[in-house]
Amino acid sequence: MPSSHDCPFAWSEAEFSPLLETDIDPGLREAGLKLYEEAARELASRYPQAWPEFTYERFAWAAGMVQSRTFHLQATNWVTGGTSDGCELYLLPGIDMVNHSSQAEQRSTELRFTPDRTAGGERIPGEFTMLAFRAISSGEEILFTYGDLSDTELLHTYGFVEGLDMLLGGKKDLQTICERFEAWDPQDAETEQPKPLAVKKEHLAAVGAALESARARVSAAIEGLQPDAALRARAAWMLCMLQHRVLEKVKQAVEQAAESEWPGLEHSV
Incomplete structure (x- = not known):
């Protein structure tokens, strides 16, 4: 098994802080600590022979190994088959x-x-099969989907x-971002400004800059997509380009301020 994992419930405060303004649940870290304190540690104390050195670090590793490798499937009734x-x-x-690939x-x-199913009144255990539905090339990574x-x-x-x-592939994140921007009324103070999910503005801006330099090629690629996919791709393009230009304007404003009568302003922006 790997020696570590990246599930956010086990992150430090410093690792978690850059995502506090995104859709990542800020209570994940506290939830992990609470589970350890209220359930795991109490259980370990009952069986010290099984866990003689039970610490939060060991709990977080084990919980992460299970969480990151668990398959989530709809429950079934093995008697009725439904x-x-x-x-x-x-x-x-x-x-x-x-x-996984989306x-x-x-x-x-x-x-x-x-x-699980029944036959002649007997329970027959269920089974899992990973089935290839196309030829897989030598050296190609084998991928499937964890879900939408x-x-x-x-x-x-x-x-x-x-x-x-x-x-540009029509991911669910993009659909969510577009829906939020459509619903957001900047004139309505009660409407929450849409969050960028787990995407940092600087990253969007970097993509925007790359798209700017490859405008013709990207445009041609979008034209070859199906209508729905093309619409999502244009929305992603617009979002990235907008953020790129916003940060460019901020950069210009800082540079202008540095040349004005307000020395040191660039260090406070």
Whole structure:
């Protein structure tokens, strides 16, 4: 098993602070500490022979290993064969080595689950199968999907994000951002300004600068997309370009202030 994980409940305050203005739940770290104090440590004290040196660091490692490798599937009734409310959690060694992609064209496998069932009054255990639905090239990473999850949801549960290179692919994050900007009325003080999810403004600006330099190529690529995908791509482009230009204006204002009669202003902005 890896020696560490990146699930945010185990981050330090310094690691968590840059994301306090995003959709990452600020209570994750406190929730992890509370679970350790109120449940895990009390349980470990009952069985000291099993956990002679039980610390928060060891708990956080074990919890992260389980959380980042757990498969979440809809609950099933093994008697009737139907689905039911709720979620069932599974640990699948080996299968958990296959990574996630939100891009359908990058995936080569799918996880199939046959739930427990009955035959002749006997219970037959279910099974999991990772099935390749296309040829996989030598050296190609095997990918499937953890579900229609935003970067925020991926970070919460699995400790990773796919990154800004996925913005033009129609990710759920982009859809959420666009919906929030459409609903936001800057004239209405009661309306909460849309948050950038787990995306930093500087990163959006960097993408905007790259898109500016490759405008013709990006435009041609968007024209080849299906209408819905093209709309999302243009929205992402607009968002990145806007942030790029905003930060450029801020930079110019700081430079102008540095040349004015207010020495030292650039250090306070």
